[in-house]
Amino acid sequence: MKTISMVLIRHGESTFNQKNLFCGWHDAELSENGIRDASKISSAALMEHKMAFDVAYTSALKRAQDTLKIILKEIGCPDLPTKCDWRLNERHYGNLIGFNKRQMADKYGEEQVQIWRRSFDVLPPPITSxxxxxxCIRSNPSFRDIPPEQFPLSESLKTTMGRVIPYWEQEILPQIHAGKRVLIVAHGTIARALAKHIENISDENIKSVNIPNSIPCVYEFDLEKKNLVGKIKYLADENFLNKQMEKTASIGN
Structure with a gap:
């Protein structure tokens, strides 16, 4: 059986992650920790497992693009063909953007905030002027090619999948089926959307899927049957992985 690997990485910690703020489509920079982790966690794991790539995909947001640039430089292929597309943007968190998750939990209750964060089809409140x-979101030049009718005011995982999965099926998956080794560096909700689709995770079970920053996730595909082989593999020590997953699941302080 001939197989091909696809690697998915959630960007390193952003300045908004560091402050425990909802970020969404705000174009936050990587924090110092995020810059370090792109090198010391993401790149190191890829080199340890001798992962190589033919093409990379990322979003229109700087935190994902900068993470990818660091990784490609560290693994010795800074000129790898790369495609940036807004359809791989993090979900739009609506009017939650810029607010502290713990403060929102104190205001609306932890259950409601976790529903906004982790449910499949519940929309956060739409962003207002x-x-x-x-x-700064509406005027971001990186978003200028987005059709006005597709520019969201708020997104759930379900509506995010409405833009991510067609892009996966039409653009990325054919590359994998053609034998290309694909690297995707994107965002938490994008990773969950792809995991749900690729692994056929139910609407209920996706609530408990938490993909941490920086740790590479590897999917193996059968090139002949064109299907998934086995389960997702994280390139990290199990104890560290579980600790980071718990951190991702938490509302934080």
């Missing part, structure tokens, strides 16, 4: 990040 008085949100402090509304204008």
């Amino acid at each position: 008085d949100n402090p990040y509304y204008e």
Whole structure:
């Protein structure tokens, strides 16, 4: 059986992650920890497992693009063909963007905030023009090619999958089926959306799927049958992986 690997990585910690803020489509930078982890966790794991790539995909957001650039430089292929597309953007967290998750939990209750964060089809409140990040999101030049009718005000995992999965099926998956080794560096919700689709995870069970920053996830595909082989494999020590998953699941402080 001839197989091909696809690697999926959630970007390193952003400045908004560091402050425990909802980020979504705000174009936050990587934190110092995020820059370090892209090298010391993501790149190191890829080199340890001798992973190589033919093409990379990322979003229109800097935190994912910068993570990818660091990784490609570290693994010795800074000129790898790369495609950036807004359909791999993090979900739009609506009017939650810019607010501290713990403060939102204190205001609306932990259950409601976790529903907004982890449910399949519940939309956060739509962003309004008085949100402090509304204008910089709407005017981001990286988003200028997004059709106005497709520019969201809020997204759930379900609606995010409405843009991610067609892109996966039409653009990325054919590359894998053609034998190309694909690297995707994107965001937490994008990783969950792809995991749900690829692994056929139910709407209920996806609530408990937490994919941490920086740790590479490897999917293996059968090139002849064009199907998934086995389960997702994380390139990390199990104790460290579980600790990071718990951190991702938590509302934080």
